[in-house]
Amino acid sequence: MKKTVTAKDVAKLAGVSQSSVSRVYFTGAAVSEKTKKKVLAAAAELGYHPNEFARSLITNRTKIIGLVMKGVQNPFYPQVLSQFTAEFKKWGYSVLFVHTNNEEIQNEDVETLLNYNVAGVIITDATMSLKVAKSFKNNEIPLVFFNRKIHTNDFYSVSCNNLNASRRIAEFLLAKGGTSMVYLAGNEQTSTSREREEGFTEILSDHNISYKKYSSDFTYEGGYHTALEIVKHQLPSAFFVANDIMALGVLDALRKKGIRVPEDTKVVGFDNIEMSGWPAYQLTTWEQPINQMVEKTVNYLLKEMANYTGMARTVEVEGSLIERKTT
Amino acid sequence: MKKTVTAKDVAKLAGVSQSSVSRVYFTGAAVSEKTKKKVLAAAAELGYHPNEFARSLITNRTKIIGLVMKGVQNPFYPQVLSQFTAEFKKWGYSVLFVHTNNEEIQNEDVETLLNYNVAGVIITDATMSLKVAKSFKNNEIPLVFFNRKIHTNDFYSVSCNNLNASRRIAEFLLAKGGTSMVYLAGNEQTSTSREREEGFTEILSDHNISYKKYSSDFTYEGGYHTALEIVKHQLPSAFFVANDIMALGVLDALRKKGIRVPEDTKVVGFDNIEMSGWPAYQLTTWEQPINQMVEKTVNYLLKEMANYTGMARTVEVEGSLIERKTT
DNA sequence: CCTCCTTTTGAATACGTATGCATAATAAAA
DNA sequence: TTTTATTATGCATACGTATTCAAAAGGAGG
Numbered sequence: 001m002k003k004t005v006t007a008k009d010v011a012k013l014a015g016v017s018q019s020s021v022s023r024v025y026f027t028g029a030a031v032s033e034k035t036k037k038k039v040l041a042a043a044a045e046l047g048y049h050p051n052e053f054a055r056s057l058i059t060n061r062t063k064i065i066g067l068v069m070k071g072v073q074n075p076f077y078p079q080v081l082s083q084f085t086a087e088f089k090k091w092g093y094s095v096l097f098v099h100t101n102n103e104e105i106q107n108e109d110v111e112t113l114l115n116y117n118v119a120g121v122i123i124t125d126a127t128m129s130l131k132v133a134k135s136f137k138n139n140e141i142p143l144v145f146f147n148r149k150i151h152t153n154d155f156y157s158v159s160c161n162n163l164n165a166s167r168r169i170a171e172f173l174l175a176k177g178g179t180s181m182v183y184l185a186g187n188e189q190t191s192t193s194r195e196r197e198e199g200f201t202e203i204l205s206d207h208n209i210s211y212k213k214y215s216s217d218f219t220y221e222g223g224y225h226t227a228l229e230i231v232k233h234q235l236p237s238a239f240f241v242a243n244d245i246m247a248l249g250v251l252d253a254l255r256k257k258g259i260r261v262p263e264d265t266k267v268v269g270f271d272n273i274e275m276s277g278w279p280a281y282q283l284t285t286w287e288q289p290i291n292q293m294v295e296k297t298v299n300y301l302l303k304e305m306a307n308y309t310g311m312a313r314t315v316e317v318e319g320s321l322i323e324r325k326t327t
Numbered sequence: 328m329k330k331t332v333t334a335k336d337v338a339k340l341a342g343v344s345q346s347s348v349s350r351v352y353f354t355g356a357a358v359s360e361k362t363k364k365k366v367l368a369a370a371a372e373l374g375y376h377p378n379e380f381a382r383s384l385i386t387n388r389t390k391i392i393g394l395v396m397k398g399v400q401n402p403f404y405p406q407v408l409s410q411f412t413a414e415f416k417k418w419g420y421s422v423l424f425v426h427t428n429n430e431e432i433q434n435e436d437v438e439t440l441l442n443y444n445v446a447g448v449i450i451t452d453a454t455m456s457l458k459v460a461k462s463f464k465n466n467e468i469p470l471v472f473f474n475r476k477i478h479t480n481d482f483y484s485v486s487c488n489n490l491n492a493s494r495r496i497a498e499f500l501l502a503k504g505g506t507s508m509v510y511l512a513g514n515e516q517t518s519t520s521r522e523r524e525e526g527f528t529e530i531l532s533d534h535n536i537s538y539k540k541y542s543s544d545f546t547y548e549g550g551y552h553t554a555l556e557i558v559k560h561q562l563p564s565a566f567f568v569a570n571d572i573m574a575l576g577v578l579d580a581l582r583k584k585g586i587r588v589p590e591d592t593k594v595v596g597f598d599n600i601e602m603s604g605w606p607a608y609q610l611t612t613w614e615q616p617i618n619q620m621v622e623k624t625v626n627y628l629l630k631e632m633a634n635y636t637g638m639a640r641t642v643e644v645e646g647s648l649i650e651r652k653t654t
Numbered sequence: 655c656c657t658c659c660t661t662t663t664g665a666a667t668a669c670g671t672a673t674g675c676a677t678a679a680t681a682a683a684a
Numbered sequence: 685t686t687t688t689a690t691t692a693t694g695c696a697t698a699c700g701t702a703t704t705c706a707a708a709a710g711g712a713g714g
Binding site: 004008027037047048049050051052053056057060062067073074075078081082085086089094095096097098099101107109111112114115116117133138143220224247251252253255256274275278279280281 | 331370376377379380381383384387389391394399400401402404405406408412413422424425426428431435436438439442444462465466485527538545551575578580581582583584592601602605606607608
């Protein structure tokens with residue numbers, strides 16, 4: 001019943017060999033204009049499509065990028081997803097989307113990526129055990145940690161310069177005055193959250209500013225409820241919140257409590273997601289230059305996919321402070 | 328340099344035939360416990376993973392679902408994406424993510440889906456020419472339009488009962504009183520927007536309520552700016568906005584103009600995205616039961632992938648009104 | 655027309671796996 | 685033990701394509 005049209009069928013109809021059909025679809029192969037025309041006509045008539053699986057089998061390489069993502073609720077990541085997809089499309093690569101609920105990618109998903117022999121892997125919003133990461137290295141599959149780092153230096157990672165950014169945020173808040181500050185962490189296991197804390201506290205302790213840390217989970221709900229808890233005890237002169245979506249929760253909590261921003265306290269987020277610019281929030285935040293981050297990631301992967309070296313590096317892009325109405 | 332470990336390698340190390348190795352990884356095949364153990368041990372030692380491409384080549388079926396999506400900015404869709412991914416994972420299927428910028432899926436992307444011989448396709452937030460849709464039918468690839476319909480009845484589509492929902496919204500707003508209403512359309516080309524308009528106006532005209540339609544594009548920005556335009560001329564007693572993300576824009580525009588909601592006018596959205604429940608908005612809206620919609624889609628696809636019939640149907644789920652503070 | 659060089663083509667093979675078939679091993683029955 | 689039924693295994697082949705190699709076709713120059 002299933003009538004899969006193969007190159008052989010096209011060859012027969014076009015009166016050429018299967019090899020010639022193959023050459024028509026393989027960019028860079030030598031075919032005369034005449035046979036090309038014949039083949040394409042026959043292919044169109046039969047509705048032929050070269051089978052990517054057979055191709056990959058013989059070339060031993062695929063055109064699939066595995067993209068691992070967790071926090072689809074944070075608008076930052078869908079944006080990352082669509083940019084990667086668009087960028088890779090230009091190079092003929094498709095994206096296999098892997099969604100993980102846990103912070104660490106599951107074995108099941110790792111199996112999938114290896115079974116599909118993906119050409120490259122991007123881990124955005126999750127982590128990966130060292131053992132698993134090495135299994136990709138063994139298979140010479142290039143791997144990038146996007147917006148996360150891993151404990152060793154053996155892997156390529158691309159992220160914002162969180163340390164520098166959080167230092168500048170601290171300095172910015174100091175200049176606005178105030179004596180007590182709060183850092184609202186995301187998931188404390190993540191490098192992202194820890195680095196942002198580190199830069200922030202470094203500057204504060206230089207200036208003897210009282211500072212307290214609270215922990216949450218990078219979600220709106222988390223930001224909202226933690227902020228309610230915080231203001232029960234004290235109202236700091238400013239909040240630095242580990243990402244925007246939490247910061248929006250903080251703003252809503254403050255509003256609910258009748259606390260005015262920026263008069264009574266100030267709030268700074270991180271990411272510059274679209275919503276932080278909405279009139280209802282007008283959040284001061286740090287812009288992560290997604291374009292640059294995506295570009296660096298794609299360039300590295302393309303290079304490694306063409307010629308695997310396993311080169312490791314920690315790439316950081318700078319970004320900039322977006323000053324709005326919450327400071 | 329690339330050392331791809333094959334079933335043959337494992338067979339040699341384990342002292343069995345390649346067939347036996349294959350049978351270990353093929354669920355349902357008969358292998359003795361003894362050889363299974365030997366094979367798994369050898370596989371672990373060598374780091375073997377069955378090549379999904381070779382598998383697909385011989386079985387003539389893949390475990391890949393093509394998911395086509397456009398509006399990644401609307402939080403409704405990332406949620407849909409992650410639910411589909413999670414659900415299909417349970418059945419061993421992976422998701423190939425296809426992002427399109429245009430309302431209609433591009434030929435390039437169609438080629439990709441056909442080249443990968445995907446087991447099934449879901450079109451969420453985009454459309455597809457009849458010709459292209461038929462080419463999937465020719466290849467016996469089941470296809471679902473999710474939250475969109477197509478002009479003919481030859482395809483399976485799953486969506487919310489927009490007609491009924493918008494009728495009930497109209498009735499709800501009528502009951503709240505008011506004499507003039509506005510429908511703020513999304514992209515007017517979409518069945519979604521048109522149906523929501525149809526049900527809404529049907530009830531209004533039954534009650535001789537003055538009504539005006541404005542058009543936008545399903546985005547926050549669109550909702551914001553269109554609302555500013557609207558209130559320049561008149562302030563309707565209520566807005567029915569074709570989706571939540573636009574409705575949030577409308578609310579922010581009204582707030583900017585100092586128009587109180589629900590006192591001066593009322594606003595109803597559609598989707599019940601997470602943000603519509605946030606304190607800053609508290610938007611009354613229609614909940615689309617994503618769970619049900621995903622479930623119906625997955626069930627249909629699984630059935631068709633096991634045994635293709637090409638059955639067409641238009642499935643609609645009901646959903647319910649979520650009453651919050653904007654009405 | 656012939657020679658020499660370049661380009662195009664076809665035949666054959668390989669990629670890594672699943673599967674029909676025949677055979678070997680095991681278990682059950684007698 | 686022998687016979688029969690059942691299960692497990694290996695051999696060989698096929699899936700649809702890219703690619704090597706040799707042969708054919710085409711072009712340039714005389």
